């Protein structure tokens with residue numbers, strides 16, 4: 001990589017932070033640039049075949065090259081140069097690891113978009129009913145204790161509505177899955193991704209133990225196989241069948257991809273995103289007040305897709321949460337050819353095969369694009385200026401104004417995720433007058449709507 005013009009720092013004052021954020025901030029300062037070479041885990045000594053060298057892209061302009069499929073290739077780059085063993089996914093490379101140049105990517109992406117489209121009729125009522133039962137569980141716990149942990153009920157709720165919406169399989173039909181399905185997914189996700197996850201409190205041991213060898217899949221294969229059986233036996237027959245007849249996949253490819261979409265993409269994403277929403281909402285009474293007013297005034301008698309879409313403040317709050325807490329913080333892409341990469345003020349020569357690494361929490365605080373970038377401004381994405389900014393919101397691996405398709409790698413559920421999050425917030429604020437959460441995942445105050 002050769003700098004053709006002098007680069008300058010474009011991220012504002014560091015705020016107290018840890019892990020990757022400090023890591024990248026320090027190097028931005030040292031390099032006086034938001035584009036530079038560095039190393040990321042997992043690394044030496046046991047990952048001998050993983051190349052830790054990356055080119056960090058940490059401002060909006062340089063990061064956006066990751067969406068340009070003419071210059072960037074995405075084969076096996078989901079979590080960097082390291083790729084979890086395919087034994088975690090039925091011995092095959094599932095959609096998220098495929099590049100757009102691979103014909104199978106088009107087939108599976110179209111299949112995933114079809115699953116979402118066909119689930120749209122049941123999506124809202126199912127989410128609402130699962131939210132009601134989750135909050136009832138939390139109410140019961142709260143009635144006999146001064147605080148209630150929301151993690152388990154929330155994960156069960158997410159697992160249940162996604163299983164029903166995406167595959168037509170109700171966990172309630174299988175006692176083991178109803179009780180342990182979400183935890184089986186947690187374990188599967190955790191072990192598969194452990195070498196790439198930063199778990200701050202274990203430092204420095206985490207580098208040695210967690211980032212230094214891949215965990216054997218047999219530890220989780222029991223749970224994975226039970227979930228597979230659940231999808232095959234309880235899921236709507238036509239979900240997997242359409243993968244075979246309409247999208248040209250083998251039955252095995254269809255089943256393993258459905259489970260990956262359900263367990264990794266969807267469950268994994270919402271399990272990270274919803275706690276962020278709750279944590280932020282539960283710590284700001286003023287924001288609650290403003291959003292509550294809107295959710296009650298515009299929601300009608302029952303929340304619907306259309307009524308939620310009308311809630312400008314709720315939607316902006318969801319976008320702002322995604323801006324400052326992108327659930328998938330790191331994105332990678334490999335240069336498909338030699339090309340010139342631009343930041344706001346410099347141009348860099350990138351060589352074919354080099355790996356670009358974007359850390360979104362910093363990119364989304366680019367001061368050239370966002371005013372007061374470090375601050376949570378809940379109505380940032382409202383009015384004319386706010387609607388302009390939406391195109392710089394990148395949580396879905398593409399702009400929020402973009403269109404997921406077979407020829408790009410943007411999350412096909414881009415709009416489902418934001419509208420479901422708005423529904424989550426509006427439903428909560430109609431059910432309760434106020435809520436307080438602490439940083440360790442507990443609700444410490446909950447006042448029912450009068």
Ligand code: HEM
Nearest residue numbers: 095096112265266269270273327328396397408409411413
């Ligand atoms: C809060 C929830 C979600 C988040 C945060 C999320 C985020 C993302 C991100 C960042 C990517 C791109 C990864 C990369 O290549 O770097 C992605 C891809 C993908 N997501 Fe989502 N997602 C969520 C929900 C869902 C849901 C509900 C589905 C269900 C269909 C889904 C299906 C997919 C698929 C199939 C891909 C791969 C796209 C491709 O290979 O072209 N996601 N998601």
